[in-house]
Each structure stands twice: as C-alpha cells, then as structure tokens.
Amino acid sequence: MADDSLASESASGLNGSSDEGTGFPEDFPHTARLKQAGVTTLDGLRDVDSLEDLKGIGPTYAKEIAEALERYDADESGGTTTEKRSSPLSGDGAAEDEPEGPWTQQSIEIPEGPIEETVSFDTYPAGQFSHDELGFSDDEVVDLLRSMLLQRRFENRCRQMYQRQKISGFLHLYIGQEAVSTGSVSAVDLGDDSIITAYRDHGMGLAMGMTPEECMGELFGKSTGCSKGKGGSMHFFDAEKRMMGGHAIVGAHLPLGAGIAFAHKYRGEDNVCLCFFGDGAMHQGAFREACNLAGIYELPIVFICENNQYAMGTAVDRAFSKPDLFKHGYNFDFPCSLASGMDVFSVNKAVRDHVENYARKGQPSMLEVRTYRYQGHSITDPAEYRAANELDQRKSEDAIARLQQYIVDRGIATDSDIDAIDEEAEQKVVDAIDAADAAPFPDEEAIYDDVYTQEDYPFIA
Amino acid sequence: MATLQFREALRAAMTEEMERDDDIFLIGEEVAEYDGAYKVSKGMLDQFGSRRVIDSPISELGFAGLGIGAAMNGLRPIVEFMTFNFSFVAFDQVINNAPNMQYMSGGQFTVPIVFRGPNGAAGQLGATHSNSTEALYSTFPGLKVVAPSIPDDGKGLLKTAIRDDDPVVFLESELMYGMKDEVSDAEDYTIPIGSARVAREGDDVTIVAHSKSYHIAMDAADELEERGYEAEVIDPRTIKPLDIETIVESVVKTNRLVVIDESNPFASVASEVTHQVQDRAFDYLDAPILRVTAPDTPAPYAPNLMDAYMPGVDETVDKCLQVLYAK
Numbered sequence: 001m002a003d004d005s006l007a008s009e010s011a012s013g014l015n016g017s018s019d020e021g022t023g024f025p026e027d028f029p030h031t032a033r034l035k036q037a038g039v040t041t042l043d044g045l046r047d048v049d050s051l052e053d054l055k056g057i058g059p060t061y062a063k064e065i066a067e068a069l070e071r072y073d074a075d076e077s078g079g080t081t082t083e084k085r086s087s088p089l090s091g092d093g094a095a096e097d098e099p100e101g102p103w104t105q106q107s108i109e110i111p112e113g114p115i116e117e118t119v120s121f122d123t124y125p126a127g128q129f130s131h132d133e134l135g136f137s138d139d140e141v142v143d144l145l146r147s148m149l150l151q152r153r154f155e156n157r158c159r160q161m162y163q164r165q166k167i168s169g170f171l172h173l174y175i176g177q178e179a180v181s182t183g184s185v186s187a188v189d190l191g192d193d194s195i196i197t198a199y200r201d202h203g204m205g206l207a208m209g210m211t212p213e214e215c216m217g218e219l220f221g222k223s224t225g226c227s228k229g230k231g232g233s234m235h236f237f238d239a240e241k242r243m244m245g246g247h248a249i250v251g252a253h254l255p256l257g258a259g260i261a262f263a264h265k266y267r268g269e270d271n272v273c274l275c276f277f278g279d280g281a282m283h284q285g286a287f288r289e290a291c292n293l294a295g296i297y298e299l300p301i302v303f304i305c306e307n308n309q310y311a312m313g314t315a316v317d318r319a320f321s322k323p324d325l326f327k328h329g330y331n332f333d334f335p336c337s338l339a340s341g342m343d344v345f346s347v348n349k350a351v352r353d354h355v356e357n358y359a360r361k362g363q364p365s366m367l368e369v370r371t372y373r374y375q376g377h378s379i380t381d382p383a384e385y386r387a388a389n390e391l392d393q394r395k396s397e398d399a400i401a402r403l404q405q406y407i408v409d410r411g412i413a414t415d416s417d418i419d420a421i422d423e424e425a426e427q428k429v430v431d432a433i434d435a436a437d438a439a440p441f442p443d444e445e446a447i448y449d450d451v452y453t454q455e456d457y458p459f460i461a
Numbered sequence: 462m463a464t465l466q467f468r469e470a471l472r473a474a475m476t477e478e479m480e481r482d483d484d485i486f487l488i489g490e491e492v493a494e495y496d497g498a499y500k501v502s503k504g505m506l507d508q509f510g511s512r513r514v515i516d517s518p519i520s521e522l523g524f525a526g527l528g529i530g531a532a533m534n535g536l537r538p539i540v541e542f543m544t545f546n547f548s549f550v551a552f553d554q555v556i557n558n559a560p561n562m563q564y565m566s567g568g569q570f571t572v573p574i575v576f577r578g579p580n581g582a583a584g585q586l587g588a589t590h591s592n593s594t595e596a597l598y599s600t601f602p603g604l605k606v607v608a609p610s611i612p613d614d615g616k617g618l619l620k621t622a623i624r625d626d627d628p629v630v631f632l633e634s635e636l637m638y639g640m641k642d643e644v645s646d647a648e649d650y651t652i653p654i655g656s657a658r659v660a661r662e663g664d665d666v667t668i669v670a671h672s673k674s675y676h677i678a679m680d681a682a683d684e685l686e687e688r689g690y691e692a693e694v695i696d697p698r699t700i701k702p703l704d705i706e707t708i709v710e711s712v713v714k715t716n717r718l719v720v721i722d723e724s725n726p727f728a729s730v731a732s733e734v735t736h737q738v739q740d741r742a743f744d745y746l747d748a749p750i751l752r753v754t755a756p757d758t759p760a761p762y763a764p765n766l767m768d769a770y771m772p773g774v775d776e777t778v779d780k781c782l783q784v785l786y787a788k
C-alpha cells in the first residue's frame with residue numbers, strides 16, 4: 001500500500017501511538033484519557049502530582065501510567081527496553097514492515113508441519129473486580145445501581161403497558177442483562193464515543209441517559225418519543241448521546257458499526273464505536289464481513305456479543321459449530337476475551353480494556369459477554385424451551401442483587417438507601433408512563449416527514 | 462465544453478466533489494490500485510491517496526453497510542458496486558438500512574451516500590450479470606434513483622447526487638462508459654434530481670426512455686422522421702423522483718406514448734410511467750400506451766437470443782407506428 005494508506009496512518013499518530021505530535025511514546029498506556037485530562041506530553045506527565053486525581057484516571061490507570069513512565073525513563077537512560085503490550089492472540093502486536101506495494105507478500109513455500117499456534121484469551125469472571133480498583137467513587141457505584149434499577153423497573157412496566165395495549169408491535173425486554181449496558185456505558189466517553197446495538201435496546205438507551213419519558217413515549221407511539229413515534233421499541237436513537245440505534249434486522253447493523261468507527265478514524269478523532277449484537281447475529285454473513293473490514297482498515301471498534309444463551313428459542317450450543325463465541329474473533333486476528341455479564345464491574349473492566357488497549361489504538365477486538373435474559377424472546381414468548389430450573393438458577397446470579405450486596409457489604413449504602421433508590425427509579429418510570437399517556441400521537445401529516453431530507457419534498461404522492 | 466468519455470465525466474464529477482469536500486470518499490472493489498474495474502476511478506488513488514480511495518475486498522454487504530454507518534457519522538461516501546448485479550448481496554443494506562434510517566430515527570440520522578456502478582445488460586454475460594435494478598430500487602421510499610444516458614448528464618447528476626443528503630442509487634452502464642460527448646466544464650455544474658430532459662421535440666408521438674434505451678429512442682426518432690413522423694424524446698434522467706409533469710405535458714401535445722425500458726416488463730419503470738400517464742392524462746390519449754422492454758425471461762447468452770432479448774430500434778419504430786395507427 002501507498003504511504004498514505006489507512007493502515008500506515010493508524011500506525012503513526014492517529015491513535016496516539018507515536019512520539020511525534022502527541023507527546024507520548026508508542027504504546028504508552030491511556031494516552032487518550034491523559035490528553036482529555038489536559039496532559040499531552042511526557043514532561044507534562046512528570047509534573048503531575050497525583051495521577052489519580054486527573055479526570056478519567058482511576059487508581060488502576062494511574063498505577064499503569066506511573067509504571068510505564070518509570071520504564072520509559074529507565075529506558076532512556078540506557079536501561080531495559082520497554083516491553084510491548086502483547087496481544088492475547090497471535091503475535092505480539094508489533095507493527096509488521098509496511099508492504100512495498102499492492103502485490104502479494106504471501107509465501108507459497110509450504111513449511112514442514114504441523115503448524116502450531118498458541119492462543120490465549122483474557123477472561124473477566126464475576127466477583128473479581130472492586131470499584132476502587134476500577135476508579136469508581138462510592139457515589140459512582142450507587143449511580144451504576146441506579147442505572148440498572150431504572151432499566152429493570154422500566155422493562156417490568158413495559159410488560160404491563162403491553163398487556164394494557166398501550167404498547168404494540170414487537171417488544172423485547174432486557175431484564176437480566178442490565179449489567180452489560182451499564183458496565184459498558186460507564187467504560188466509554190459518553191457523547192463522544194458511539195454505541196450501536198440491536199433491537200433489544202431499551203436498556204442501552206436508558207443506560208446512555210436517554211430519558212424514560214422519551215423512551216416510553218416512543219413505545220406508546222407518541223410524537224414525544226425519541227424517534228417521534230416512527231421507530232418503536234426496536235428503533236431507539238439519540239444522536240446527541242451518540243446512541244446510533246436500535247436495529248431490528250439481525251446482524252445488519254454490524255457493518256454500520258464498522259462504518260461509524262471508520263468515520264471516527266477518518267476524521268482523526270480519538271473516539272471508538274461499541275457494536276453490540278446477540279449470539280444469534282453471529283450467524284449472519286454481516287458479522288464476518290464487518291469483522292474483516294474492521295481488521296483490514298484497523299477500525300476503532302469493539303465487537304461485543306451479548307450472549308444471552310438464546311436466539312429466540314435456539315440455544316446457543318444448538319446453533320454454533322463453535323459455541324465459544326469469543327473465539328470467533330480469532331479468525332480475524334482480533335484480541336478476544338470473555339466476560340461475565342452478571343457483574344457490572346467485570347463488564348466495565350473488560351470493555352475498558354478493549355477500548356483503551358485496542359480500539360483507541362486502531363485495533364478492532366471481540367468481547368463475548370455471557371448473560372441471560374429472564375423473559376421470553378419477546379413479550380409473547382412463554383419461553384417453554386428452557387430447562388426446568390434454568391431460570392431460577394440464573395436469577396440466583398442476578399447482577400442487580402450482586403451489586404446491591406456489594407454496596408451493603410462495603411458500607412457504601414444501606415438497604416434502606418437502596419430501597420429509596422429503587423422507589424425513585426419506579427417513580428421515574430411511572431411519571432414517564434403518565435407523560436407518554438398524556439402526549440399526543442404524531443399528526444397524520446407526519447407520515448410524510450423525514451422520508452427525504454428536503455422540507456416539503458414535492459414528489460411524494 | 463470538453464469532449465469526454467462517459468467514464469471520464471463521472472470521474473470528473475467525483476474528483477471535483479472530492480477536491481471540494483474532505484468528507485467524501487470512494488470505496489469499492491478494485492477502485493484504487495486496479496484503477497477501477499471499468500476505469501471510472503482511474504488515477505484517483507494517485508490524486509487522493511488511500512485514505513479516500515479505498516479498495517474493499519469482495520464484501521458488498523460489508524462495504525455498503527460500512528458506507529451507511531460512515532454516513533450516519535457525518536461522512537459522504539461514494540460506494541461503487543462493480544456492477545449492480547452484485548448489489549443484491551448487499552440488498553438489505555441498500556434498501557433496509559440506507560433509506561429507513563432517517564425515518565425511523567425521527568430525522569436524527571441522515572444517510573448522505575451514493576451507491577453507483579453499472580446496471581443492466583452488457584452483452585452476452587448470462588442471466589446473473591444482466592439484471593436491471595432501477596424498478597427494484599425505485600420501489601423503496603427514501604431512496605433516489607438516477608440513470609443518466611449521456612456523459613454531460615452523468616457529470617451534472619453525479620455531482621448533485623454526491624451533494625444530496627439522501628441515499629442515491631446512481632445507475633451507469635458498461636456499454637456507455639466509452640461513449641464520447643460534450644461535457645460542461647462550467648464550475649459547479651450540477652443538474653437537479655427530478656428533472657427530465659426533452660432531448661428532441663416533436664408533435665406526433667412521445668417516446669420516454671432512460672439510460673441505454675435513450676439512444677435507441679433517438680435512433681428510432683430519426684427513422685420515424687424519415688417516414689414523416691416527429692417523435693418527442695424524453696429522457697427522465699432520474700427514475701425516482703420521476704419528472705412526470707414533463708412527460709404528461711408531452712403526451713397532452715402528442716396524445717401518444719411509447720416507453721422503452723430494457724428491464725423485464727413486470728412492475729418495471731415502463732409500467733410505472735404507463736400507470737402515471739393514464740392516471741393524469743387519460744383523456745388526452747388517442748391510443749393505448751405501448752412498451753418496449755426485455756421479455757419476461759432471464760437474459761440469455763447466445764448472440765441471436767441476446768439480440769432478440771434487448772429492446773431495439775426496429776421494435777421501437779414498430780410500436781410507435783402502432784400507436785400512430787400507421788400500421
């Protein structure tokens with residue numbers, strides 16, 4: 001490829017990995033966050049008294065940054081070389097030599113076999129991470145709980161509103177999966193980074209700060225809805241928050257995620273795209289195509305599979321030739337890991353690592369989050385395909401209960417504080433229902449709005 | 462004015478627009494290092510570099526979707542399909558994602574993208590490589606469909622399509638890429654979408670024809686002239702939106718209409734024009750509207766079969782004489 005190729009651009013500067021221009025050496029950790037906190041050079045970094053107090057830098061990152069600085073300074077004075085951050089997969093992440101041209105560089109001399117590869121995958125089990133090591137203050141932990149409770153109360157009420165025929169169409173509830181949205185959203189720069197997901201999107205929208213009013217309004221088909229009553233349950237959007245949708249054709253939004261990441265990179269931004277999809281979406285060719293394009297264009301994207309064990313009634317291990325879904329990213333030479341979706345801290349740590357260590361450096365990656373949906377696939381599905389005690393067993397690992405326990409055990413808040421937070425969430429949802437009820441349906445004329453961008457488009461009959 | 466091949470006119474449109482706006486990029490199979498499968502993008506890699514002229518692997522679904530995502534995030538992609546036959550593996554992206562996003566998001570996300578490439582039959586390529594897609598894409602609200610017939614329109618309309626904030630399907634033709642003609646080199650030369658071109662004026666019969674068929678219409682008009690009939694030839698230039706006013710105006714004058722459309726006949730552009738004209742100008746028609754189309758069969762290979770398959774001048778003249786009751 002030519003010198004100005006996408007590939008070489010990402011290797012030099014676009015992702016903050018070059019000394020020149022960005023002021024940090026290659027592979028220096030958390031440079032994006034440092035820059036956001038106003039620290040743009042190594043000298044600037046040396047002047048910081050307390051790294052932990054910088055915006056967006058918790059104690060874990062502070063420690064990693066301090067260690068990196070120490071290593072770098074030792075290196076400069078002739079000490080040991082800085083170790084490259086190694087990918088959990090093949091190779092050590094070192095840039096290969098730039099090809100001289102578009103011609104093939106591949107060998108057709110076949111070596112003696114067998115060819116062996118050593119592969120490793122990071123895991124993020126439940127119960128292994130504490131809030132302080134992730135840089136969350138006590139208040140922020142309570143905010144995580146608040147976010148998860150709001151989603152659960154919202155979804156429970158949605159079921160009721162569907163039964164009362166206030167909500168129509170397909171309705172897919174997120175109950176059980178709340179740690180995935182909340183843990184992920186708290187790992188990115190909300191409003192600058194982009195998030196795209198499938199049709200089970202209420203939880204993600206709420207976790208991103210979309211109001212219960214605009215969400216419930218949309219479900220009621222009201223003009224006050226986030227998509228003005230034109231999208232419904234499966235099509236939540238919020239341009240300001242960079243919630244790039246709710247998408248209802250299984251797998252079809254994965255290439256969109258790649259394109260969103262592409263645009264971030266094209267403009268030289270430091271932002272990334274989190275692309276969420278279900279286990280079922282991985283069967284689509286779109287998954288493979290999106291991953292491959294992300295790989296060759298080195299896009300700032302994390303492919304996050306929310307494996308809730310089922311695609312409608314099809315259990316994951318009934319449908320995959322290789323049911324370890326995180327390993328599918330290996331085919332694209334992605335770093336891949338597996339996280340528990342039943343612990344918000346595990347999700348948060350995993351997404352943070354993937355964002356900061358890979359996506360912000362132009363390395364796409366794959367994260368499988370194992371979770372479970374408590375309800376049927378959609379509101380009309382009694383979920384009779386489950387094993388007898390399956391649901392109860394999974395509920396015993398509930399992410400909200402886990403976080404509440406954690407909060408009480410650590411003395412962050414009391415049971416009655418938590419009850420109050422829960423009531424507050426419930427009240428917000430009730431208010432949202434009242435507001436949605438009171439709001440008007442769209443004018444009939446609105447059927448013609450937003451088909452084309454031109455106002456008063458003359459050609460629609 | 463400059464004399465340019467069709468492909469050069471299209472290239473000029475893309476190049477001028479890309480010089481003007483850094484948000485525009487070109488992506489597709491073989492568009493960069495290979496200089497374009499049909500050399501439309503020849504030299505563009507050298508001029509713009511691989512940040513903006515981007516080779517994609519054979520992954521139509523992937524790069525069409527990538528373009529749509531990039532458009533949702535503020536860029537203005539030009540997506541080249543090597544031919545529109547291959548757009549079918551990206552069908553979901555083109556028809557379900559690109560045109561619906563603005564509507565479903567209540568206007569929050571627009572998709573300013575151009576899907577372009579050759580459309581329709583291009584010789585003896587067999588059925589899989591000879592599909593006409595204009596009627597298909599025109600059926601989906603939110604898309605615009607453009608199909609120019611001459612290099613000058615190609616340039617002016619492609620520039621407009623690139624500047625348009627809606628998704629545009631821009632249909633070209635392998636068989637026309639080498640066609641040379643005068644092309645405006647006026648600065649900022651654009652032609653509005655939704656405006657037909659009256660290519661030849663006449664009082665006796667109206668012929669509506671787009672893309673390659675337009676050239677058949679012009680030849681047929683010459684032949685009709687020799688027989689003493691003046692045909693009015695209208696190239697709609699854009700299939701959707703369709704400039705039905707101009708067509709109706711002509712029919713009101715000539716009272717007779719023949720539509721040439723090289724697509725298969727069922728639910729085609731020709732059937733849509735026929736419906737709209739009878740709807741608006743029934744009382745002005747002196748004869749049933751006739752169509753010249755491909756038969757309702759897949760495209761064949763054998764040269765004689767392919768000749769029979771494609772609309773031709775003789776057939777067009779024949780249909781015109783029929784509506785003129787001169788046969």
Ligand SMILES: Cc1ncc(C[n+]2csc(CCOP(=O)(O)OP(=O)(O)O)c2C)c(N)n1
Pocket residue numbers: 172198200248249250251277278279280281282308310311312377
């Ligand atoms: C292309 C396509 N095929 C089928 C469907 C119908 N459908 C909707 S959701 C679904 C299951 C998807 O499961 P998964 O991706 O695991 O997501 P989950 O519902 O578990 O969140 C199916 C088959 C669809 N929406 N799109």
Ligand SMILES: [Mg+2]
Pocket residue numbers: 278279280306307308309310311312
């Ligand atoms: Mg699933």
